[in-house]
Every structure is written in structure tokens, then in C-alpha cells.
Amino acid sequence: MEQTSNEWSKESLFAKAQLYAEVMFEHQDNNWQFGLWSAFVIEMLVRATVSNVSPVLLADSKDWNNLLHALDKPIKKQKFVAKSASITELIQRVESLADGFTREHSNFCASHVARRNSEVHSGSMPFENLGTSSWLPNFFMVTQILADEIGESLESLLGREVAKQAKEEIEALKDDTANAVKGTIATHKTVWGDASPEEQEQARRQAATVSLRHYGHRVNCPACGCTALLVGKAAGEAKAEVSDDGIIERQVMRPETFQCVACSLKINGYSKLRAAGLGDSYISTSSYDALEYFDVDIDEHIRDMMADDNNEY
Amino acid sequence: MSNFFNELAEDGFVIFDGQSFGDSTIEIATNVGTVMNVPGAKTVQELTPSNKGSLEASSYSGIYGVEEFPFHSDMAHWFRPPRYLLLCCKVPAISVETRVVKSERIFESEETHDLRRALFRPRRRLNGRLSHLRLFEGDFYRWDSLFIQPINELASSLRSRVIDRLTVVSYEAVVLSNCHQCLLIDNWQTFHSRTAVTAEGMNRKIERVYLAEVKG
Numbered sequence: 456m457e458q459t460s461n462e463w464s465k466e467s468l469f470a471k472a473q474l475y476a477e478v479m480f481e482h483q484d485n486n487w488q489f490g491l492w493s494a495f496v497i498e499m500l501v502r503a504t505v506s507n508v509s510p511v512l513l514a515d516s517k518d519w520n521n522l523l524h525a526l527d528k529p530i531k532k533q534k535f536v537a538k539s540a541s542i543t544e545l546i547q548r549v550e551s552l553a554d555g556f557t558r559e560h561s562n563f564c565a566s567h568v569a570r571r572n573s574e575v576h577s578g579s580m581p582f583e584n585l586g587t588s589s590w591l592p593n594f595f596m597v598t599q600i601l602a603d604e605i606g607e608s609l610e611s612l613l614g615r616e617v618a619k620q621a622k623e624e625i626e627a628l629k630d631d632t633a634n635a636v637k638g639t640i641a642t643h644k645t646v647w648g649d650a651s652p653e654e655q656e657q658a659r660r661q662a663a664t665v666s667l668r669h670y671g672h673r674v675n676c677p678a679c680g681c682t683a684l685l686v687g688k689a690a691g692e693a694k695a696e697v698s699d700d701g702i703i704e705r706q707v708m709r710p711e712t713f714q715c716v717a718c719s720l721k722i723n724g725y726s727k728l729r730a731a732g733l734g735d736s737y738i739s740t741s742s743y744d745a746l747e748y749f750d751v752d753i754d755e756h757i758r759d760m761m762a763d764d765n766n767e768y
Numbered sequence: 769m770s771n772f773f774n775e776l777a778e779d780g781f782v783i784f785d786g787q788s789f790g791d792s793t794i795e796i797a798t799n800v801g802t803v804m805n806v807p808g809a810k811t812v813q814e815l816t817p818s819n820k821g822s823l824e825a826s827s828y829s830g831i832y833g834v835e836e837f838p839f840h841s842d843m844a845h846w847f848r849p850p851r852y853l854l855l856c857c858k859v860p861a862i863s864v865e866t867r868v869v870k871s872e873r874i875f876e877s878e879e880t881h882d883l884r885r886a887l888f889r890p891r892r893r894l895n896g897r898l899s900h901l902r903l904f905e906g907d908f909y910r911w912d913s914l915f916i917q918p919i920n921e922l923a924s925s926l927r928s929r930v931i932d933r934l935t936v937v938s939y940e941a942v943v944l945s946n947c948h949q950c951l952l953i954d955n956w957q958t959f960h961s962r963t964a965v966t967a968e969g970m971n972r973k974i975e976r977v978y979l980a981e982v983k984g
Contacts, residue, residue: 456804456980457848460899470900473885477920610881618881 463510472499484736490582494571500601507605513539553604563593588734592628595621627726636727643678643720662717672737681717685710702748706739780958786950793856793975801979815974817965834965839934844912845890847899850978855951857944861969867939867961871909886923888916908956
């Protein structure tokens, strides 16, 4: 029987990680709040992992009353406010406590927390327009390791749908063969360099004409620098908002294929695209007329306003 | 005795003659299991019907009076509620039922991970703190439609589904019709409710003791 939970208990900290993750995924990938909340998720998971061994390990060692607080023991010191160790120190503690948590993971957590500190303690905007491919796969990798370590899972932290996406990102991160794409890009670059300036100019113009936003996301080709197209698949739910002109729907897309008309470079698969520096998710925006979006049949509404049908007179 | 424990494990409650275990409620409770002292309450609590308004709105009697109490688990707003509650009849009222339902049945169609992600909290701070609560904590279930509140959207929709299911669920109805008759309820595996108290049931008197474990 316990009336309340210890605020440094694994249960309390993991519950907060769940809530923060929920808020994180309420924002789209390119929104700065998506990144900021992800850093809060990492912090709570790191703390939950340390607490899973013992809440005492969370205590700031400068004052032993913090140890008493971790043990839920009464504290006689006046005006005492419990203080836990800094997140940077706790990340190091996790490195010693969790088997699968390596120096690489520790470095990622420390750099992500540094972004958070920069966000909340300065006027800079470290999460604004931060490409997801540079951090999101690592974020998922670390959350999986930490969740496993405390007997939880990506599903219990993020929900089944996001966990599925997370596992795909983790697989892509682990895919060492994806780096072979860099060789393919280098070959295309060489061939492109062999073409005459006139041929290059003609191909560049052709690529700009053919690569329309309507068909995908326009990016610069990593081999020739011409305009090329990324095509992706929807990740998560589309967010709709009402504007003066109707409904604007924004959908986060995760890149799946790349094609450059100018140098004929083609890349298939997220892991290869990520290795090629083309892995950032993008937003696909669609505008709808309100009547079209809500599938409103005006004629039917007009008919409903008439008197009942009667073919007797 | 094995029947006693089998019934308790299988149904989540057991009815028995208290006199086989002792004369007073505390003696019965001590012989059945390990008695718990609940902060701010007597070890043996006397339960009698009260009209709404005569008690504070922080108790079911203060809120519902003699009307029906909805299904709940006792102290659901605590981080870990007491495991068992023992009800000993002192003055019977045959018109009043205690209804018991196995909690597992209410959640069997829920997706495990969503159940874990649906977070609640006590409606008021307890010892100055608010704890995160889940309706299924891995080793026990909790429910209270008033004293715990949803924190997130998953919890709000789960709350609505639980309320809907509890209004149509089939339950076991127990009437404590004899003095010394006892009802031991597993507060972690069942939810219980009380029917409305009619005029002739106003003398009903039950004594309640919380137990941390039963002696197996």
C-alpha cells in the first residue's frame, strides 16, 4: 500500500516520458517543438533507467539529504529542496548501468540535451528546421535501448503506430550496406563531369522542367546538383488547418525513392537515401476547397430544404 | 480452507461465516490475513448509510448518500491501493446488495500498450503530490469514476469505455443477510458497488478492515 509514488521512481519518470512523447508526436517533424519535446523524452528515459537500478543513483551527491529523499525518508534539514544529479552526469551513469548503451549513444544524448539547453537558455533556435535524418533515427535507437533496459518497449512508450516507424528508422540506421550508395553517387558525379557544358546545361534545364512539385519533393541531386525529385510515403497522421481559402492539409513524408533526370541517378530505400544525405522527412502540403474536403453535396442540402417529394400531383 | 482460497482466487471474493474465525471484526481480520492501518482512518471502520450532505463530498456517502454507489476499487486514487477489504455484517439489510465484478473482464478487449499509455491522476493532491496512475498496473486493476481523472486523450477515451462497460456488465450480487456474515473482496482484481439503501435498510451496519494479504 502506497498513497503516492516517489517522484524519482522509475514508474513516475517513465509515465512522464510517455506524456512527453505524446506531446512530441502532436507536432510535425519539421516543427521546433517536435525536437524540443524529443529532448525531454530522452531526459525522462535516462532518469527512469538510472532509477530502475535505484532512485538513490539519481541524487545529487553534494548533499546526502538528497539520498534520503530518494529513499522516501523524512528530512530534518530546513527549507530543503531535493536536487537530482545533472542530466549530463546521469547520461554517463547510464553508460555504466545499461548494457546496450554505448559511448555513441551517450554522445548522441549529450548533444541532443545540449540542443535543448540552447533552446531554453538562449535566443538561438537549434530545433528550427533541423533535418530529421540527422537525429531522429538515433533518437529512436536510444529510446528503444532505454525502454528495453527498464522492462518497457517502444510500443508502450510511443504507441504501436509510431513504434513501427521507429523500428524502420532503426533498421535503416543499422544498415551498413546503405553506405554503398556513396560509390554510386561518385560514379554518377564522374560521368556528369565528363559531359560537355552544353550537355550539362540542356540536362539541367530539362530536369528543372520535369521535376515538378506535383510529383514529389524537389531537392538538389547529390551527384550533379541539378533539381531532382524525392518521393516518400506518409508518416503519421496528416494535420489539417482551416485558412481563408479553404483547408490546408500537411502530411509528413518519409523519403522512399530519389530520381534525377539530369544525371540518371536513382536511389531506392530510406537507408540508402539517409546515407546519401537525402533522408530528411518533408512536408507535403495539399489545399482543398472546404466543400470538396468535407465531401459536402450542396444539391442534396438544397433538396433537403424543399417540401417532401410527392409525385401524386 | 482450500475452498476459501480457491473461491477468492477464482471469483475475486468469498463469503463466509465470520464466527469460524473470531468474535470481533478485528479478530476475524487478524485470523484471515494481515491487517493494514490506513492513514487517517480507524483500523476497523464502521459503515452506515448516510444521507447526502451529512458528510463531506470527498467520500462516496457524501456524494451519493443512500443512492447507488458506482463500481470502483477502494482507494483507487492511491498509487498502490490496499489489496483486500473485509466487510463484516453487524446489522443486516436484505434490500442492499454489494455487487462484484472481475476487473479483467472490463479490460479484455483493450490493447495492452494503449492501456499502459493511458494515464490518470488523483483528482486532488495526496500529501501534496500527484502520482501518475494507470487502470492496469501490471499486477492490479483500479477504477473510480470520480476520484481519478484522465491526463491524456487515451485515458479520456478509456474512461468512457469503462463507464459504458460497467453499466451493462453482469455481476455477482452479494447480500450480507446475517450478523457476522463476512465478505472478503480482492480489491486488486475486482470492482465493487453498492445498491441504493431503502428506508428499511437504513439501520444497515457493516465493519470494514483492509488487509495486505490473506493467510494461505
